[in-house]
Amino acid sequence: MTEYKSGSNLEKVLKAGHFAFTGECGPPRGANVEAVRKKAQHLKGCVDAVNVTDNQTAVVRMSSWSACLILKEEGLDPNFQMVCRDRNRLAMQSDILGVSAHGIKNMLCLSGDHQRFGDHPEAKNVYDIDSIQLISMVKKMRDEGKFLNGEQIDVPPKLFIGAACNPFAEPLEFRVYRLAKKIEAGADFIQTQCIYNMDRFREFMKRVVDMGLHEKCYILAGITPLKSVGMARYMATQVPGMEVPEELIKRLKGAGKGKAAEEGIKIAVEQIQELREMEGVAGVHLMAIEWEHRVPEIAKLAGMLPRPKVE
Amino acid sequence: MIVAEAKPIKEILEMIDGFNKILVVGCKGCVTVCNVGGAKEVAILASAIRIAKKKKGKDVEVGEITLERQCDPEYIEELRNIVQNYEAIVSLACGVGPQFISERYPEIRVFPGVNTRFMGGAIEHGVWAERCAGCGQCVIHYFGGMCPIARCSKSLMNGPCGGSNHGKCEVSPEIDCIWDKIVRKMMAQGRLDELLKIRPPKSWLTARDGGPRKMVREELVK
Amino acid sequence: MQEFKPKIVAFYCSNCASSAASISNKLNLFLPENIKLINVPCTGRIEILHLLKAFENGADMVYVVGCQEDSCQYINGILKLKNRVAYLKNMLEQMGIEPQRLEVFSLYAGKGQDFVNVANEMLTKAKELGPIY
Structure with a gap:
């Protein structure tokens, strides 16, 4: 029998050696349960796990853990995201216990966007611990059954621990080392920032493979389909550490009026197929921002369906 | 140094509205170095208060004094024989100064004339940046x-x-x-x-998170 | 009712503006009365406090005449002064004093007529605004 860290669907799929395919769901700006269920329906059967963002871009939304519970009811494997911006170590540990108590089995540890971008820029931030310290803390809770202060936990949480990586952010030469730090801290899987420059990502993965990091951790490459030329430009200029090659923008433009979205999907599908063949890449994380209904189509075109079932 | 910036004059005038005997107290420490609370800035604020009050037809008395430091009781003591001549004090020191003054002279109203920003230094003339938390x-x-x-x-x-x-x-x-x-x-x-x-x-016990801080050095305590 | 005779204080630089002033003299151009002239080596030396003190002591209008921005003998004296004037104008507004009571002008050394013109301009403005207090 296979030993699992949490036994989440994502962990099982990865351990069985399948190429994983994960999706994302941004909770609504309200207590709109139906909105979550609707997004869940689009994703169901198409992905192995669904990331649920934690006040993404520092905008208040339904809490990640509660949207995770709704997704779980809908039969999905949620990936609970937690950022360091809003909680101190007490709140973090109690939420970690809480999600595990409710059967959530994946967790992604992030620094979080600074609140100055968000809808409450006057807020006081926390940043008691950082994302790497958060990874270590979850691992300690799970593997040693101990709180950060060393005290014993009565029934430790069981979580498959994830972390993020931005291969394109500066200083570039340090990014692979920071990834190594996250893996050393205890990350079981990594989901990268969205990739548009495949050449640079290939170079990055070569370094990852050279350092043997892909053998210590599952690396899922991030993909966000471009819906329009405007979105591509926005990604290229407004999102820190994001690089969108000019030829991609040209391709979207060349598709003609009203056809950029289709071209964007085509590009994403080609990327997924290329990533599938790339050494060290264990899966793809598809962040179809407010485009959940297009996920089934992308999954199908990319040959990601049907999703494997691992018992 | 502790870096501070002047409060808008409008805000200061609103604070002291209703007071006609005002003492502006500067500090020769950090706020002199960052050009916000030394003798020069005391004179500017005092003059501005006189002009603004006169404009409103009020007869005011605005005193000016700049202490060696406002974070040491011995210098605050220098105000002892002066404070009774005034109804209000505007301190141009960092947040420490006005508190030391109001602790020492509980009978007088004390107002902050500056906003204390951070611990830092001048990276060029007129530009300061934070360095220490x-x-x-x-x-x-x-x-x-x-x-x-x-x-x-x-x-x-x-x-x-x-x-x-x-x-x-x-x-x-x-x-x-x-x-x-x-x-x-x-x-x-x-x-x-x-x-x-x-x-x-990190342990934040030694930071503000551990509660208001106090430091005792036994070898210096008399 | 007594006629309003504005009190005006003019600081002027001993280089460009001073030469403009002496030319205006030679041209037999006269400044309006009640203008108190204060000669300074460079307008860059005029501090906010100097300008404030003029108002505090009863000036209805205060202005500075200095060099062109690119011809200050001390490199950037007039620019420094202009920054201070902008700062003080903002302060005056908050204090309930019309910021137009304070101005700064850059003159060419040879323009005696301009020296007189700015004085008259300030005088006209003073009459529009009325007494400061």
Whole structure:
């Protein structure tokens, strides 16, 4: 029998050696349960796990853990995201216990966007611990059954621990080392920032493979389909550490009026197929921002369906 | 030094509305160095108050004095024979000064004339930048001599985050990404191995989070 | 009712503006009365406090005439002064004093007529605004 860290669907799929395919769901700006269920329906059967963002871009939304519970009811494997911006170590540990108590089995540890971008820029931030310290803390809770202060936990949480990586952010030469730090801290899987420059990502993965990091951790490459030329430009200029090659923008433009979205999907599908063949890449994380209904189509075109079932 | 900036004159005038005998108290410490609360700024504020009050047809008496420091009781004591001549004091020291004055002279109203911003230094004439968060446990030697607690927007001990953008912070292009600087300096010094160590969570007990702080040095206590 | 005779204080630089002033003299051009002239080596030396003190002591209008921005003998004295004037104008507004009571002008050394013109301009403005207090 296979030993699992949490036994989440994502962990099982990865351990069985399948190429994983994960999706994302941004909770609504309200207590709109139906909105979550609707997004869940689009994703169901198409992905192995669904990331649920934690006040993404520092905008208040339904809490990640509660949207995770709704997704779980809908039969999905949620990936609970937690950022360091809003909680101190007490709140973090109690939420970690809480999600595990409710059967959530994946967790992604992030620094979080600074609140100055968000809808409450006057807020006081926390940043008691950082994302790497958060990874270590979850691992300690799970593997040693101990709180950060060393005290014993009565029934430790069981979580498959994830972390993020931005291969394109500066200083570039340090990014692979920071990834190594996250893996050393205890990350079981990594989901990268969205990739548009495949050449640079290939170079990055070569370094990852050279350092043997892909053998210590599952690396899922991030993909966000471009819906329009405007979105591509926005990604290229407004999102820190994001690089969108000019030829991609040209391709979207060349598709003609009203056809950029289709071209964007085509590009994403080609990327997924290329990533599938790339050494060290264990899966793809598809962040179809407010485009959940297009996920089934992308999954199908990319040959990601049907999703494997691992018992 | 402690870096402060002048409160808008309008705000100060609103504070002291209704008072006609006002003493403006400066400080020869940090606020003199950052051009906000020394004898010169005391004279400017006093003059501005006189003009504004006169404009409103009020007859005022505005006194000016600049103390050696406002964070030492012995200098605050110098106000002893002066305060009774006034109804209100505007202190141009950092947040410490007006509190020391109002503790010493509970009968008089004390107003802050400056906003205390941060602990930092002048990086050029007229430009100051934060350098220290006063966390009470200095760790800059692990980070190439730069403080990620004060200078990283997220106080990361294991940075840089994914928002580092061409040497600038995701929060604003006006803010340097200190982790970019730390990484480059440490790599140039051949100290990558030190950066690869995971820095454990910091104890904030010695920071403000541990409650208001007080320091006693027995060998100095009389 | 007594006629309002504005009190005006003019600081002027001993280089460009001073030479403009002497030319205006030679041209037999006269400044309006009640203008108190204060010669300074460089307008860059005029501090906010000097300008404020003039108002505090009863000036209805205060102005400074200095060099062109690119011809200050001390490199950037007039620019420094202009920054201070902008700062003080903002302060005056908050204090309930019309910021137009304070102005700064850059003159060419040879323009005696301009020296008189700015004085008259300030006088006209003073009459529009009325007494400061």
